[in-house]
Amino acid sequence: MENVVELINVSKKFKGFSIKNIDLHVKQGFVTGFIGANGAGKSTTIKMMMNLLRPDAGEVKLFGLDYQTNEKDIKERIGFVYDSNVFFEGLNLKDIKRIVAPAYRRWDDTLFHQYVEKFELPLNKSIKTFSKGMQMKASLAIALSHHAELIIMDEPTAGLDPIFRRELLGLLQELMLDGTRTIFFSTHITTDLDRIADYIAFIQRGELVFSKSIHDVTEDYALVKGRIDLLDRDTEKAFVHVHRAPTGFEALTDNTTEVKEIFGDTVVMERASLEDIMYYFKGGIHHV
Numbered sequence: 001m002e003n004v005v006e007l008i009n010v011s012k013k014f015k016g017f018s019i020k021n022i023d024l025h026v027k028q029g030f031v032t033g034f035i036g037a038n039g040a041g042k043s044t045t046i047k048m049m050m051n052l053l054r055p056d057a058g059e060v061k062l063f064g065l066d067y068q069t070n071e072k073d074i075k076e077r078i079g080f081v082y083d084s085n086v087f088f089e090g091l092n093l094k095d096i097k098r099i100v101a102p103a104y105r106r107w108d109d110t111l112f113h114q115y116v117e118k119f120e121l122p123l124n125k126s127i128k129t130f131s132k133g134m135q136m137k138a139s140l141a142i143a144l145s146h147h148a149e150l151i152i153m154d155e156p157t158a159g160l161d162p163i164f165r166r167e168l169l170g171l172l173q174e175l176m177l178d179g180t181r182t183i184f185f186s187t188h189i190t191t192d193l194d195r196i197a198d199y200i201a202f203i204q205r206g207e208l209v210f211s212k213s214i215h216d217v218t219e220d221y222a223l224v225k226g227r228i229d230l231l232d233r234d235t236e237k238a239f240v241h242v243h244r245a246p247t248g249f250e251a252l253t254d255n256t257t258e259v260k261e262i263f264g265d266t267v268v269m270e271r272a273s274l275e276d277i278m279y280y281f282k283g284g285i286h287h288v
């Protein structure tokens, strides 16, 4: 299977924060959700994918190409959708189109007008009067009008009302139907991903915890509940993190097979949501 994005052993250091040796592959034709708490490093990673930031070490490849020699070709094939307005605020959509369109070989004016109509965007009103949802739609309309194969979005659903969020997710689903597009988007609203993601990449404190199919996430992770006296130094190794309460323990495992072997039917296992997974990883030490 082809990867449209490959981050190979990528590191980036800021004062007080670093991205550490990330290996991340984004598969063509699928939706990958990029999750992580505030400050985990999602935007920094996306900026490196977009060549807005250079890694200190490691390789970044898009469509198998590197930015050093293929920047223009790569950028033609990506639609970057921001969570805030990056256009000149005083301009309207018609002016923005006039500026942006010549930069793309595959710009499709008919398609642009179709999306403007579909998204009910005014062409003559200045962008600064747009709501956050309208700005997101404008940014998406531009990305789609140059036939971007890869759509990268940084927190596209943050700050949107639930109805618009659903609408946007529905639209992204629609875009995936022809099987040629790839979508990579970061979010901390994990419930968005239950609807549309095929793969999940999870970053925490600058480290990639996992990148796998949603099916594998469901298979590998579970919440386990049982009596406190079942826990000891050995049995606890089956868990990412354990919460103890007087009535019993609740823990997250990343190895459901091992839990079944150790505890049999003395514990109860339940499906762990992405939110459960993020929560337990935050509280615990990750051992693999």
Ligand SMILES: Nc1ncnc2c1ncn2[C@@H]1O[C@H](COP(=O)(O)OP(=O)(O)OP(=O)(O)O)[C@@H](O)[C@H]1O
Residues within 6 Å of the ligand: 014, 015, 017, 036, 037, 038, 039, 040, 041, 042, 043, 044, 045, 188
């Ligand atoms: N240019 C920079 N210089 C110094 N530190 C930076 C810079 N950019 C980001 N950081 C720091 O890197 C860390 C990760 O930031 P990043 O924006 O990548 O996180 P995030 O996962 O996108 O968070 P959020 O969900 O809150 O947007 C933060 O602690 C941030 O302060």
